[in-house]
Amino acid sequence: MLYQIKRQGSSQEAPFIVQDEQNRVILLTDHVLMRHEPLILKNGAGEKYACILENMSALRATFDIYKHHHVSASIKRTALPLLRERYLITLMDGTTLTTQGNVTLYRYRVRRGNRAVATITPAAGAEEQGYQVSILPDEDALLLLAVMIVIDMLAHAD
Numbered sequence: 001m002l003y004q005i006k007r008q009g010s011s012q013e014a015p016f017i018v019q020d021e022q023n024r025v026i027l028l029t030d031h032v033l034m035r036h037e038p039l040i041l042k043n044g045a046g047e048k049y050a051c052i053l054e055n056m057s058a059l060r061a062t063f064d065i066y067k068h069h070h071v072s073a074s075i076k077r078t079a080l081p082l083l084r085e086r087y088l089i090t091l092m093d094g095t096t097l098t099t100q101g102n103v104t105l106y107r108y109r110v111r112r113g114n115r116a117v118a119t120i121t122p123a124a125g126a127e128e129q130g131y132q133v134s135i136l137p138d139e140d141a142l143l144l145l146a147v148m149i150v151i152d153m154l155a156h157a158d
Contacts, residue, residue, distance in 0.1 A: 001020065001021065001134070001135055001137065001141060002020075002021050002132055002133070002134050003018055003019065003020055003021075003026065003132065003133045003134075003135065003141070003145060004018070004019050004123060004130055004131070004132055004133075005017075005018050005130050005131055005132075005133060005145065005148055005149065005152065006019075006123070006129050006130025006131075007129065007130065008028075015028065015029040015030055015031055016028065016029045016149050016152070017029075018145050018149075024044055025044040026043070026044055026141075026142065026145065027041050027042065027043060027044070027049060027142065027145055027146065027149075028041070028042050028044075029041060029042070029149065030042070038051045038052065038053050039051070039052040039053075041065075041146055041149070043142075049067070049142060049146070050065050050066060050067045050072065050142075050143075050146055051065075051066045052064070052065050052066075052146070052149075052150055053066065055074065061076070061077050061154060062074055062075065062076040062077075063075050063150050063154070065143065065146050065147065065150065067143075070092065071092060072091065072092045072143055073089055073090065073091050073092065073143060073146070073147055074089070074090045075087055075088075075089050075147055075150045075151060075154070076088045076089075076090075077154055086098065086099055086100075087099045087103070087151050087154070089110070089147055091143075095112060096112075097110050097111060097112050097117065097147075098110070098111050099111075099151065101120075103120075103151060103155045104155050104156070105122070106120050106121060106122045106131035107120070107121060107122070108120050110144065110147070110148075116136075117135065117136050117139050117144070118133055118134065118135045118136070118139070118144050118148070119133070119134045120132070120133050120134075120148065121134075133145060133148055
């Protein structure tokens, strides 16, 4: 399935909105992630879906996505090879996902081993803002979209 993630304004501080192929709102934030403050993700009906918090006990910048008071995913920036940031995503079941490509330019994949489970590309039209995320049908799309929002905020924090 194809989704679009964009900001609800032109600045890097603007909240996010995620829409599906029919332009229905799937996820949204009411603000951007601030260190030491939770970021609430809401579904299209405005109900709380998840909460994102910085993991203060980690040595590197690490953020956890909580669903139902349990960590569903942890996102950590790993070593920074030339122009290619890498992120390590650990899911609640112990599965590890990694990013491959250029996160800053929205040209990357999220992989589980050798299998790409999500592909991120810039928005299709020149007038479009944001980026597109294509997720395999058998994946937890909402959780992966929440992961993309965290990666976006980390990659464009400065």
